[in-house]
Amino acid sequence: MNQSTTARIPLITLVGPPNSGKTTLFNYLSGNNFKTVNYPGATVEYSLGKFQLKFSLEANLLDSPGIVSLFPNSPDEEVSVKSLFSHPELGSPDLVIITVDASQLSRHLLLVKQLKESNFRIVIALTMVDILQRKKLDINTKKLGELFSCDVIKIDGRSGRGVRTLISTIENIFSTEKFKVPETTRANFSNDTNDLIETFKEIEMIESKVLISLDDIPQTPNISKANKQLRILIDPKSKIECYKIDARTLKIDKILLHRIWGLVVFFAVMTLTFTSIFWLAEPLISLVDTFFGMLSNESLKLLGYGWFGDLVANGIISGTGSILVFVPQIIILFLILGLLEDTGYLARGAMLIDKPLSKIGLNGKSFVPMLSGFACAIPAILAARTIPNRRERLLTIFIIPLMSCSARLPVYALLLAFILPADRSWLGGFLLASIYIFSIISSVIIASIINKMRHKLIKEEDNSSFILELPAYRTPKFKVVLNNTIMSTKAYLKKAGPVILTLSLLLWILTSFPNINPNIDKSGLNEEAVLSLTKAERLSTSYAADLGKIIQPVMTPIGMDWRVGVSLIAAFAAREVFVSSLALIFKVTTDETTLQNSIVNSMRNATVEETGQKLFTTSTIIGLIIYFVFAMQCLSTIAVSRKESGGWRIPILQIIIFTSAAYILTLISVNGLRALGLD
Amino acid sequence: MKTASQLKFGEKVIIINIDSSHPSSRRILEIGFTPGQEIELVNSSMFNDPLAFSIRGTLIALRRNEADCIKVE
Numbered sequence: 001m002n003q004s005t006t007a008r009i010p011l012i013t014l015v016g017p018p019n020s021g022k023t024t025l026f027n028y029l030s031g032n033n034f035k036t037v038n039y040p041g042a043t044v045e046y047s048l049g050k051f052q053l054k055f056s057l058e059a060n061l062l063d064s065p066g067i068v069s070l071f072p073n074s075p076d077e078e079v080s081v082k083s084l085f086s087h088p089e090l091g092s093p094d095l096v097i098i099t100v101d102a103s104q105l106s107r108h109l110l111l112v113k114q115l116k117e118s119n120f121r122i123v124i125a126l127t128m129v130d131i132l133q134r135k136k137l138d139i140n141t142k143k144l145g146e147l148f149s150c151d152v153i154k155i156d157g158r159s160g161r162g163v164r165t166l167i168s169t170i171e172n173i174f175s176t177e178k179f180k181v182p183e184t185t186r187a188n189f190s191n192d193t194n195d196l197i198e199t200f201k202e203i204e205m206i207e208s209k210v211l212i213s214l215d216d217i218p219q220t221p222n223i224s225k226a227n228k229q230l231r232i233l234i235d236p237k238s239k240i241e242c243y244k245i246d247a248r249t250l251k252i253d254k255i256l257l258h259r260i261w262g263l264v265v266f267f268a269v270m271t272l273t274f275t276s277i278f279w280l281a282e283p284l285i286s287l288v289d290t291f292f293g294m295l296s297n298e299s300l301k302l303l304g305y306g307w308f309g310d311l312v313a314n315g316i317i318s319g320t321g322s323i324l325v326f327v328p329q330i331i332i333l334f335l336i337l338g339l340l341e342d343t344g345y346l347a348r349g350a351m352l353i354d355k356p357l358s359k360i361g362l363n364g365k366s367f368v369p370m371l372s373g374f375a376c377a378i379p380a381i382l383a384a385r386t387i388p389n390r391r392e393r394l395l396t397i398f399i400i401p402l403m404s405c406s407a408r409l410p411v412y413a414l415l416l417a418f419i420l421p422a423d424r425s426w427l428g429g430f431l432l433a434s435i436y437i438f439s440i441i442s443s444v445i446i447a448s449i450i451n452k453m454r455h456k457l458i459k460e461e462d463n464s465s466f467i468l469e470l471p472a473y474r475t476p477k478f479k480v481v482l483n484n485t486i487m488s489t490k491a492y493l494k495k496a497g498p499v500i501l502t503l504s505l506l507l508w509i510l511t512s513f514p515n516i517n518p519n520i521d522k523s524g525l526n527e528e529a530v531l532s533l534t535k536a537e538r539l540s541t542s543y544a545a546d547l548g549k550i551i552q553p554v555m556t557p558i559g560m561d562w563r564v565g566v567s568l569i570a571a572f573a574a575r576e577v578f579v580s581s582l583a584l585i586f587k588v589t590t591d592e593t594t595l596q597n598s599i600v601n602s603m604r605n606a607t608v609e610e611t612g613q614k615l616f617t618t619s620t621i622i623g624l625i626i627y628f629v630f631a632m633q634c635l636s637t638i639a640v641s642r643k644e645s646g647g648w649r650i651p652i653l654q655i656i657i658f659t660s661a662a663y664i665l666t667l668i669s670v671n672g673l674r675a676l677g678l679d
Numbered sequence: 680m681k682t683a684s685q686l687k688f689g690e691k692v693i694i695i696n697i698d699s700s701h702p703s704s705r706r707i708l709e710i711g712f713t714p715g716q717e718i719e720l721v722n723s724s725m726f727n728d729p730l731a732f733s734i735r736g737t738l739i740a741l742r743r744n745e746a747d748c749i750k751v752e
Contacts, residue, residue: 104735106711193699354729
């Protein structure tokens with residue numbers, strides 16, 4: 001493993017305890033120049049990047065989830081530790097940068113000590129020095145560096161202060177002639193807790209040697225000058241000062257963790273989050289919708305109504321539109337989640353909800369993954385890795401598909417637009433909110449049923465635990481959060497986009513072939529009539545129609561026909577494909593301004609072929625909504641669920657349980673509503 | 680012996696030891712709850728579980744049964 005640095009690009013790994021500012025530093029160092037990758041074989045995500053060009057440092061930079069110690073406690077920590085010791089493709093790191101919160105020195109030095117014992121070459125990046133200085137304390141970085149025989153640099157990953165020094169320090173280390181990749185050993189940290197207690201005693205000794213008081217010295221902006229005048233503290237008073245909790249945080253917690261007000265605020269925050277998702281995203285969504293509807297129409301006019309024009313307009317453009325239409329919602333949800341996380345509130349939310357969630361076999365730590373599930377199940381399932389207990393993690397993964405993800409929104413929007421009278425469109429928001437509440441209640445019920453049957457279904461027993469740091473409240477940096485939001489949205493689009501587009505094109509082929517140019521009797525018909533007849537003929541003799549007729553027997557009991565069935569099959573690509581697929585099948589040829597309006601109109605005229613009854617009625621629309629609340633209707637989710645749960649058991653159970661629940665409940669509600677006289 | 684789960688709000692005590700038979704004991708130690716440290720019960724969630732303690736200058740939320748393995752003076 002002793003390669004010289006000239007032979008390959010050096011690898012620098014970033015590690016650090018949670019809340020130590022590690023990811024902020026990573027983002028600052030790499031700019032936006034990184035990608036998230038799966039850890040080979042274990043499918044856990046980490047970020048691999050290069051340094052920003054302005055730093056002119058040629059090295060790979062690896063970032064993975066935060067760890068408290070080298071003794072992992074949850075799947076995400078396990079991966080961090082594994083990739084630290086030996087990455088399957090990149091090998092051992094040449095250098096490890098460890099972020100240490102200066103105000104949490106005695107807790108965060110544990111990891112430093114363990115890394116040092118494992119023989120890593122380390123640089124300590126000291127963060128949050130400003131918080132410590134507010135307590136009139138500082139850290140003697142030179143002394144700390146001597147004690148660990150490594151470089152210590154004070155940095156601020158938000159403003160970038162100190163980063164230049166960090167870079168030149170790294171360059172110095174690499175340019176030393178004798179530099180070699182260190183041989184690391186994965187020390188077998190014994191389970192003996194007495195060793196740990198001893199380690200902490202040593203750390204406390206170090207702490208008292210490096211902690212210095214700013215008390216007696218007049219505040220001066222020149223820290224290096226000030227350092228000379230500082231005295232090293234021996235008296236325990238400084239320690240007491242250091243261990244004082246931020247007074248502002250305590251004050252805010254008096255309200256936000258109050259047993260009554262805390263809950264009021266919690267529900268208010270959640271309500272506000274979801275309502276802003278609907279109302280803020282709504283105009284943006286219709287903008288995207290209108291734009292692609294227009295684009296599709298214009299390109300049809302431009303390219304002609306032959307198969308090529310049809311491919312571009314109804315295959316490619318509509319397909320792209322169906323991907324982009326829910327981007328506003330994902331951005332808004334990620335943005336709100338990011339802001340809540342950055343203020344420190346999400347950890348409090350997890351604490352508040354831990355007890356009720358533990359009653360249904362979940363954990364307070366399931367809260368953030370479940371919340372993310374309202375944007376998309378895929379990042380949500382990945383986020384479940386932070387849950388240490390395997391059974392709780394599997395149950396969280398299990399119910400995440402029931403969270404109403406943003407891909408369902410275009411579907412609900414279309415279906416609600418159908419049953420809403422035009423003059424009462426404001427009702428839409430309320431109906432949408434009730435769908436969300438309905439889906440939350442349903443997932444709670446399903447989780448508790450699964451939890452009851454867990455011995456048969458999930459078969460895991462593990463110590464249930466909830467240990468979570470509640471970070472000090474901070475004003476969120478909007479720019480940083482926005483940046484992260486854009487990154488996650490991009491990553492998401494890259495992952496889901498190609499799949500959705502491919503399936504949209506496949507669907508276009510299925511609905512257009514084999515009879516792409518049908519023979520029809522054109523005599524006595526104008527151009528428009530010929531066109532719509534061609535389309536109808538093309539579709540009714542297509543592969544999709546053949547496929548649809550096979551599933552007709554399943555669709556008839558729930559009041560729907562093969563065309564809806566085909567759309568439901570297509571929606572396995574991604575739920576929102578349901579909309580573009582309905583649009584295709586119900587021949588959106590009108591010159592309406594928005595996609596949605598024209599689909600609604602052609603849906604109003606659709607009839608069941610054999611009976612001539614109206615196909616879409618209030619009861620079938622409600623039935624479809626209920627179907628989408630429950631059905632496991634997403635291939636990507638199934639794939640991620642298999643990877644993350646480590647087998648087919650969970651995804652197969654999800655498909656069987658959710659899809660049959662969806663079908664049965666739709667069957668009951670459609671026929672029940674009809675029996676009650678609602679058509 | 681008294682445990683951290685029996686504290687009143689605002690009561691400051693010193694940790695005597697951590698019951699190492701508890702499956703979470705290692706993590707509780709790693710996060711900073713070591714013998715000799717002072718802790719204070721600062722907050723609790725509804726149903727008084729989990730509990731939030733002040734330790735080494737930060738707040739850590741623990742479930743009641745986990746706080747039970749922290750023996751205090």
